[in-house]
Amino acid sequence: MKKNIILDYEQAKDKLKKIEEKGIIKREPNLAVTEYGLPIEHFTTGEGKKDIVITGATHGSEIITTDFVIKLMESINPDDTVWKEVSQEFKIHFIPILNPEGYVISTSAVRKMIPREMPQEEAEKICKKYYMEYREDDVHPEEQKRYQEMFKSIDYTCIPDEYKELREAVKNIYEKYPDLPKGSLQIWSSNGNGIDIQANSEFNPKINEINEGKKVFMKAKRFSNIDISHPGPINCPFDKEKGFKYEIETAAISDLLDDLSKQGKLFLYLNYHSTGGLIFQRPAIPPESLQIPGEELTRNERVNFILSEAYSSRTYKAKGRDTDGKDKREKSRYRVMTGQELATSTNDIFRLKYPQDLLIELSGMGGNPIAPYGDINGNYTNLVESNLDATKFTFHVASALKNLCEKFSKRVQQFDKNADYETVTETEAMIFDEFSKKIMKLKPTKEAFETELEEGIINDDGEAR
Ligand SMILES: [Zn+2]
Structure with a gap:
């Protein structure tokens, strides 16, 4: 029988x-070595002058993200035409496990429940049950x-001897804070x-509440006892006994993005998270202390939106035909989130400071770490296949879409400086649809559709036809 596909750290x-x-x-x-001695591994491919950064497992328990990366x-x-072009244009950075300590902790707990030898079918049942409970x-x-x-x-005893110091640290946390619920290690x-x-x-508003000595509970019902x-x-932003500081993992990814950005090479950051089947892309509202020019924000907002449309157009959570004979893929595309709130998280700040940044929530089935594995033929296969296609497609068309979007943006600026977000994004979605239809008819080479783009959808003034 086939062993289960869940990947522990080793x-x-x-x-x-x-x-x-x-x-x-x-x-x-290595991007860095964590406090308890684990490497943050970093890999690259491609010779291009523009850099794309991809991270998995910022949240240690989001094991599906590492699996996907x-x-x-x-x-x-390298023999595939599209990948060949992508790797001539871009250098792609992979950080499959940004938070290896969290990954070790979570997967050690999973391995107690689902040992390596457990057959896939049996493991899937447990994951499904976990999903239902969640x-x-x-x-x-x-x-x-x-x-x-x-x-x-x-x-904590589930954490193997190789990670003795990490195990000790986790033990100390549970002993020091006995209010932490049992069964929360995974x-x-x-x-x-x-x-x-x-x-x-540092822009997380909970820091103030914590410094004032308040207890802070999460709103989500599933976490409301933490x-x-x-x-x-x-979700804890810092250790109040030590005062706010950036953790090694936070600094590692910030430094990489900052360094590439200063060199003018950072093109896109894909930050993978686990559950929702959604794409977060809109710049958050900057905190007062962070000075970012408004035009820059608007430009990033528009390019981010059209890249999200491109990515989303290839994603699906279900396939096959529904009872009306309609393709389920179309209806189950990942939703592009357009809401806007005050910037609080690490990634909100990245999105404000740097160019394109999409946060992709991979799995339609929620419940970290194992719920995404609760339906292999449906949820898991759809998410892997469709996101592989979505990344390849997005990288291939990203530069063309960015140019198109910037021209469009300039034109909007001439017509109506205060054009509202909804109108602009609706128009962008239409432009993307046209673009997408056109390139479907073309052989998959960039030169081909870039020419088509310039001539077909946008005329020389950058005016959408
Ligand atoms: Zn997450």
Whole structure:
């Protein structure tokens, strides 16, 4: 019988070693080494002058993101026409596990429940059950969470001897904060210090509440029994006893983006997260202390939107025909989120400071770490296949779309400086649809559709026809 496909830390590292041995993707020096001694591995491919950065497992328990980034790395084929063009144009950076400590903690707990040898079918049933429990927890306000109940007998001792110091750190967190619920080890999104990289932003408004000595609980019902004002599995921005500081993982990704941006090479950041089947792309409202010119924000906002449309156009959560005979893929595209809130998270700030930045929530089935594996033929296969296609397609058309969008943006500026977001994005979506129809008819070479683009959709003034 086939063993289960879930990747623990060692297995993920082995896969990365095999990818490296094939020679298409090169290992770079580690981005950093974490507090408890784990490397943040960094790989690149391509010779282009524009850089794309891709990260998985910012949240340690979002193991589907590492799985996907590894599959993406494996799928790069230098003999494929499109990939050949993409790698001439871009240099792609892969950081499959930005938060290795969190990944080790979460997958060690998973391995207690689903050992490596467990057959796929059996593992899938457990993942499905976890998904159902998690969903129930989302609607019921009870203190006792069902998905935590499933893991309640698993504690820090599941972390192997190789990671003794990390295990000790996790043990200390649970001992120091006995209010942390049992059965919360598998959802460990944080690093070994119990700090969540995405929340570890100086603009996080919860910092003030925490400094005022308040307890802070998450709003989501499934996490409502977790106090995030102290270190723990999820969402804690800093350790109040030590004062705010940037964690090694946060600094590692910030430094990489900053460095590429200063060299004028940063083109796109794809930040993979786990659950929702959504794309977050809109720049958040900048905090007052962060000075960013308004035109820059508007330009980024527009380019981000059209790239998200491109990405989303290839994604689906379901396939086949529905009862009316309609293609389910069209109806189950990943939604491009257009709402806007105050910037609080690490990624919100990245999106304000740097050019294109999409945060993609991969799985339609929610419930970290294992729910995305609860339906392999449906959820898992659709997400892997469609996102592989979406990344390849997006990279291939990104530059052309960016140019198109910038021309369009200039034109909007001439017509109506205060054009509202909804009107602009609706028009952009229409432009993308036209673009997409046109390129479908063309052979997949960039020169071909760029010419077509210039002549077909946009005339010399940059006016949309
Ligand atoms: Zn996440």
